[in-house]
Amino acid sequence: MTASQPGSVKPEQPLDDDDPMPVGEHQGHRMEDVPAKYLLWCADQPFAKDPRWQPRWARVAAYVERNRIALEAEVDADAADEDDSRGDR
Secondary structure (H helix, E strand, C coil): CCCCCHHHCCCCCCCCCCCCCCCCCCCCCCCHHCCCHHCCCCCCCHHHCCCCCCCCHHHHHHHHHHHHHHHHHHHHHHHHHHHHHHHHH
């Protein structure tokens, strides 16, 4: 993929919702489609916070920090849905 094709991202550019996850278990999936719980976990790991060690993880951590409130709300909503489904049994 070249830099001019949709979905391609230069390493120094911030990630957006439509960009592919650059690394990890969900690599290649749109950032918007990666589970919020996984993104929050990744961003809290030491490897994600050191841009000299893992530049691609640092970009993921920066994406999470820009979207942390929405991601945390998504995790909370998922947990509430799980609690509701357990109560219906």
